Amino acid sequence: MMGISEYFESARIAYQAIIANKTRAFLTSLGIVIGIFFVIMMGWFLDGLDNAFDKTINAIGTDMLYVDKWSWGGSDDWRSVQKRKPISYQQALEASKKMTTAELVAPHASKWGGKITYQGNTLGSVSIVGVTAPFVNTPIGNLKEGRFFSETEDVHSVEVVILGYKVANAFFPDRSPLGEIMRINGRKFLVIGVVNKRGTIITDFIDNQVFIPIQTFMGMFGTARRGVQIAVKAGSQELLDEVREETRVIARQVRNLQPGEEDDFTINESQMFRDEISTLRLYVWGIGIGLTGLSFFVGIIGIMNIMFVSVTERTKEIGIRKALGAKNRSIMWQFLVESSTLCLFGAFIGFLLCATVIFAITSAFPDVDFLTPYVPLHLLFIASIVSIIVGIFAGLIPAYRASRLDPVEALRYE
Amino acid sequence: MNNDIIINIEDVAKTYQMGAETVHALRSVSLQIRKNEYIAIMGPSGSGKSTMMNIVGCLDTPTKGTYLFENENVATMNDNELADIRNRKIGFVFQTFNLLARASTLKNVELPLVYAGVKKDERQQRAFAALESVGLQDRTHHKPNELSGGQRQRVAIARALVTKPSIILADEPTGNLDSKTGVEIMRLFGELWKNGNTVILVTHEEDIARHAHRIVRIRDGMIESDTINPSPAEV
Numbered sequence: 001m002m003g004i005s006e007y008f009e010s011a012r013i014a015y016q017a018i019i020a021n022k023t024r025a026f027l028t029s030l031g032i033v034i035g036i037f038f039v040i041m042m043g044w045f046l047d048g049l050d051n052a053f054d055k056t057i058n059a060i061g062t063d064m065l066y067v068d069k070w071s072w073g074g075s076d077d078w079r080s081v082q083k084r085k086p087i088s089y090q091q092a093l094e095a096s097k098k099m100t101t102a103e104l105v106a107p108h109a110s111k112w113g114g115k116i117t118y119q120g121n122t123l124g125s126v127s128i129v130g131v132t133a134p135f136v137n138t139p140i141g142n143l144k145e146g147r148f149f150s151e152t153e154d155v156h157s158v159e160v161v162i163l164g165y166k167v168a169n170a171f172f173p174d175r176s177p178l179g180e181i182m183r184i185n186g187r188k189f190l191v192i193g194v195v196n197k198r199g200t201i202i203t204d205f206i207d208n209q210v211f212i213p214i215q216t217f218m219g220m221f222g223t224a225r226r227g228v229q230i231a232v233k234a235g236s237q238e239l240l241d242e243v244r245e246e247t248r249v250i251a252r253q254v255r256n257l258q259p260g261e262e263d264d265f266t267i268n269e270s271q272m273f274r275d276e277i278s279t280l281r282l283y284v285w286g287i288g289i290g291l292t293g294l295s296f297f298v299g300i301i302g303i304m305n306i307m308f309v310s311v312t313e314r315t316k317e318i319g320i321r322k323a324l325g326a327k328n329r330s331i332m333w334q335f336l337v338e339s340s341t342l343c344l345f346g347a348f349i350g351f352l353l354c355a356t357v358i359f360a361i362t363s364a365f366p367d368v369d370f371l372t373p374y375v376p377l378h379l380l381f382i383a384s385i386v387s388i389i390v391g392i393f394a395g396l397i398p399a400y401r402a403s404r405l406d407p408v409e410a411l412r413y414e
Numbered sequence: 415m416n417n418d419i420i421i422n423i424e425d426v427a428k429t430y431q432m433g434a435e436t437v438h439a440l441r442s443v444s445l446q447i448r449k450n451e452y453i454a455i456m457g458p459s460g461s462g463k464s465t466m467m468n469i470v471g472c473l474d475t476p477t478k479g480t481y482l483f484e485n486e487n488v489a490t491m492n493d494n495e496l497a498d499i500r501n502r503k504i505g506f507v508f509q510t511f512n513l514l515a516r517a518s519t520l521k522n523v524e525l526p527l528v529y530a531g532v533k534k535d536e537r538q539q540r541a542f543a544a545l546e547s548v549g550l551q552d553r554t555h556h557k558p559n560e561l562s563g564g565q566r567q568r569v570a571i572a573r574a575l576v577t578k579p580s581i582i583l584a585d586e587p588t589g590n591l592d593s594k595t596g597v598e599i600m601r602l603f604g605e606l607w608k609n610g611n612t613v614i615l616v617t618h619e620e621d622i623a624r625h626a627h628r629i630v631r632i633r634d635g636m637i638e639s640d641t642i643n644p645s646p647a648e649v
Contacts (some may be wrong), residue, residue, distance in 0.1 A: 005537070009528045160417055323473060324573070325501020325529040327494045335493045407473045411512070 006330055007337075014338035017310065028306040031299025032390065035292050036350030036383045037357075042288030043379040044358055046281060049374055053277050059198040059206060060270040061139040063237050065244055067230040067251055069094070071266035083381035084264045086227030089218065091254040095230055098250045101243045103235035108133045109214060109228045111221050116210065117183040118171045121132055126167055128184060130217020138231050139198065140206060146178045146193030152215035161189040164208035167199035172413060184210065187220065216259030240269075299346070300394040307398035309337050319410030332403035339395025340388045347387035351380050420580050420612060421447040426479030426489075427635075428465050439465040440476070441635040447581070447614065452607040452646070454615040454626035455589060461546040462635040464585075467616040472499045500592065501529050505574025509586035511566040513573075516617060516622060519545065521590060523573045526563045544572040548602060556607040564595035581612045588622055600625050601649045625649070 018025040065102050066072075069084045076121070092107035099105045114128035135141040136148035141162075149160050156286045161184060168177050189212065198206045218226075230251075234243035244267055318331055326334075355375045362373035428440040440462045447453060455470075457463035468474040468592060469481065472488055475496070481489045482494040483499060491499065506512075513522045532540070545551050548568040558566055574582050584603065588596030604625065607613050615626055623629050624647045631638040 005528050005531060005534060008534075020516065132498075316512070317514060320514065321525070321529075322469075322497060323500060323506050323512070324526045325497050325577075326530070327497045329494075330529060408468050413472070 005247045006333070010330075010334045010337040011341065013334055014341040017338055018342060021312075024306065025313045025342060025345060026349070028302050029299070029342050029349070030348030031295050031297075031302050032343050032387055033299075033350040033353065034343065035299055036347045036387060037353050038288055038295060039383060039386070040351060040354040040376065040379045041282060041357065042292070043376050043382075044354070044374075045288075046284055049280065049284070051372065053274075057270040059139060061233065062270055063139065063234040063240055064269065065232040065234065065240070065247055066268040067232065067247060067265055068218075068268055069227050069265060072272045080262075081266070087229065087255075087265060089214075089228050089320040092228040092230050094254045095247075095250050098253070099232065099236075099246060101239065101246045102232045103136050104134050104231075104233040106132050106138060106231040106233075107214065107228050108135060108231060109133070109217055109221075110209075111217070111226075112130055112307060114210070115185055116167060116171075117186075118180065121171065123167065123170050123368065124160055125208075126164075127205060128217065129209050129211050129219075130214035130221075131211050132214050135211065135231070141199070141211070142196045144194045145176060145223045146191070148193055148211075149213050154215050157215040157219050158213060159187060159189045159216060160212065162195060162211040163191060163192040164195060164207045164209045164211075167210055168194045184212070185220065229320035286307055300344070300390060303339055303342055303391065303394035304398060306342075306394050308333060308339065308401075311335065311398045311402040314402075315405065315410050315413040318405050319407050319413065320407070322407035323411060330402040331405075333396075335399035335402050336392050336395045339399070340391030343387040343391030343394070344384060347380075347383045351375075351383060362368045418448045419446050420449055420484055421445065422480075423470070424480045424481040424482075426469065426481060428462075428469065428474070428478040429477050434617050437645075438635050441470070442479075443632075443635075443637055445630065445637065445640070447612065449580075450607070450610055450612055451628060452613045452626050453616075453628045453630060454602075454623035455630050455632065455633035456617060456620075457638075461632045463616060463618070463632050465635075466632060467583065467585055470581075470614065471504055472496045481633065489588055492583060497529075501526055502577060503580040505577065505579040505582045506586035507570050507574050507582065507587045508565070509589040511558070511563075511570045511590070513566060513569055515558055516556050518557060519550065519569050522558070522569055523576050526573060526577045540576055541542070541572070544576040545569070547575065548572045562595075563591050564598055567595075567599050568602065571599075571606075575606070575611075581614055582606060583614045583616070585616045586618075587615065588619075589617075596622075597649050604649060 067080070067087065069086050088105065089109070096107060098104040108129055108131040110130075111128045113124065114125050114126045116123045131141070133149060133151045133154050136143065141148065143162070144165070146162070148162060149158065153160060161182065163177060170178060171182070172180070177194060180191045181188050182191060183189070195211070196279055232247050234240045234245060247267055248263070251267070252263065255264055257264065321331060358375055359373055362371050365371055423443060423445040426440060426443045427438070430437045430439055443466065449557055455463060455466055465474070469476055471520065472483065473496075476489050479489065480487060483503065486499070488496065488499060500527060514525070517525070520538065520541050524537045527537040527540060542551065542554065548571050550565060550568055550572065553561060553565060558569070561569065587603070588599050591599060600622065603613055603615070613626075615622060617623055624643065627643050627646050628641070629643055630640045
């Protein structure tokens with residue numbers, strides 16, 4: 001067995017060798033520095049993406065189904081989706097009445113590109129969403145302040161509005177909008193509530209909408225060609241399959257589909273974002289791994305080269321060590337420790353570089369919420385392990401050659 | 415078998431392949447060295463003296479013959495077993511000192527103990543004691559390039575002593591020193607011998623060899639003579 005004293009001796013020699021040739025060590029480990037940089041940046045980016053993804057799922061609700069003409073996933077054939085008839089308000093109402101397993105069924109309709117005015121200031125491209133009173137119980141209807149409207153207010157087409165987070169923030173950055181009168185597409189509305197921030201990088205639009213009673217909405221924008229979506233809350237994830245099945249059966253009924261006919265609607269759910277995310281992940285991974293692999297490849301060649309130089313430079317030293325009783329594996333170990341220390345040193349520099357870049361990016365783009373100013377420390381651990389392995393790999397051939405040197409020849413070397 | 419015999423070389427030969435030619439560095443050598451002998455191996459360059467030293471020092475193995483080192487057959491040992499013998503039983507002193515330039519005096523002397531797996535505290539203690547015995551206890555943190563030639567060679571001798579080896583094998587130990595310093599080093603070898611060590615000098619200088627009590631002369635890969643020195647030089 002290798003003595004512990006021998007291990008420390010090797011580490012000490014490696015450290016001295018690096019200190020003695022600082023510039024050389026830095027240049028040699030540049031490939032590793034860049035490789036580690038890419039790995040960590042990629043990990044950081046994917047972590048951010050995953051967080052955004054989790055937030056998105058929570059925003060949409062893990063137990064929510066959204067019946068719509070349109071598909072979120074993009075997996076359905078776009079042309080046939082486009083030909084579908086919109087879901088009418090009547091169909092949505094009928095479906096709501098028939099559902100028995102769901103905790104909540106809430107039809108809603110949207111108008112894109114709405115215009116909101118307050119005291120001469122206008123905010124364009126806001127989504128105006130007509131909803132029923134129970135919408136307050138969906139994740140998106142979660143109130144930050146104020147109240148939602150009642151069923152009675154809906155039936156009487158009262159002009160009240162609940163603002164999305166971004167809209168509220170745009171007009172009232174430092175005070176409550178409750179009780180203010182705002183104009184939506186020219187019509188006066190009383191602000192009665194604000195919903196919580198729910199949006200993420202993927203679902204930024206969620207915060208950029210306002211909610212009004214669906215009857216008021218239809219009075220303003222009509223219903224004839226306008227599609228309605230149905231939000232269905234299962235109550236829990238365990239019930240999701242059952243509720244999805246009933247939703248599908250009832251949706252087919254209200255859409256008058258014959259057996260054998262394809263569904264002319266899509267039951268959207270948060271899981272559909274997974275497709276989009278996983279594709280994006282794959283791209284990031286592909287690019288990241290490619291760049292990392294390339295840098296490591298260059299790095300390994302650099303380290304291997306410098307280790308050969310190091311072995312040649314220290315032929316005499318190897319001879320002395322062998323004469324004093326160093327076994328082949330001690331010499332091999334010494335050079336492997338040196339090459340992996342060199343890589344580890346590169347990894348730390350790469351890591352510092354990452355930390356700097358991450359903080360620079362996040363302070364340059366403070367609004368992009370998935371770029372979080374955190375340095376993934378677990379990646380430092382992985383990076384260290386990887387760099388040690390890379391170092392051992394790069395040092396293997398030079399170290400083996402050093403270990404096999406004939407002591408007589410090596411001692412004679414000048 | 416006499417237990418006093420440390421080195422027992424029997425009909426040893428060593429040949430090298432130099433291209434198409436076979437070089438007979440040693441043809442047939444037999445030699446016995448006992449405990450606490452003070453012996454010089456002499457010969458002009460090309461005599462096979464260096465090959466002899468490499469074999470005696472277990473840096474190399476013979477092509478033919480047997481070599482028992484304290485009754486262990488060294489001739490058939492592999493690299494690692496030889497390294498172990500060198501570590502535990504042989505203390506080398508070289509003409510060019512062969513100290514590690516980047517390491518302090520103390521670290522240099524500790525090195526054989528590192529490979530012997532001795533723990534740090536004991537290692538430092540023993541290295542310090544060895545340096546003390548050669549009179550360099552106040553130079554422990556100096557680097558070799560901060561020492562004179564004679565001091566460097568004394569560090570090398572301390573390094574050779576630190577494992578309490580069975581033999582001390584010195585290859586032209588005064589070859590790189592001026593004559594005054596050389597005399598000091600030879601006095602040190604004399605003291606080592608008086609303290610019970612077995613000393614083997616390899617040299618081509620009569621002046622050095624006359625310190626030894628027995629002189630073995632090698633020529634053309636054979637032992638030419640093996641004589642007792644009737645009046646070893648004292649310094």
